[in-house]
Amino acid sequence: MKVKEMADKFVTMTVQDVMAGVGPGIFTVVFTKKDGTLRTMNARRGVSVGVKGTGKPKTNDNNITVFDVKLDQNGELKEGVLTKLAPEKCYRSFNADTVREIRAGGYKFVCMNGYVVSVTR
Secondary structure, eight states: HHHHHHHHHHHSSSSHHHHHTTTTTTEEEEETTTSSEEEEEESSSSTTTTOOOOOOOOSSSTEEEEEEHHHHOEEETTTTTTEOGGGGGOOOEEEGGEEEEEEETTEEEETTTTEEEEEEO
C-alpha cells in the first residue's frame, strides 16, 4: 500500500505499516533513543549496499533497520574530525515503539507506542 492510500485509510495503523508503505523512498523519522534523547534521521529502506549477511541477527522484531542517508553523504563527526564512512557503516535501527513521527510522501504520521495517532498533509 502506498503512503497516500495509507493516509486515506487511516484507522489503526502501526509504525510497521507506514514503514512498509514508504517503500524504497527517502523519509524522515523522529524517535527516542535508548538514552532518552530525540533523534531525527533522514533514511531509506531497501538499501543493500555493503550487506554481506554476516552481521548480528535481529534480536527484536520491533526494530526497524534503515540506511541513514545523511550519514552516507556527510560522514560522521568524532572528536572534531569529519570522517567519510563506508556504506556498510551507515545502517541504523530503531524501535518502532519509540517512533514519534514519520514524514513521507508529503504526509506527517504522528505516532505513539508503535501506533499512528494522526495523519496530516
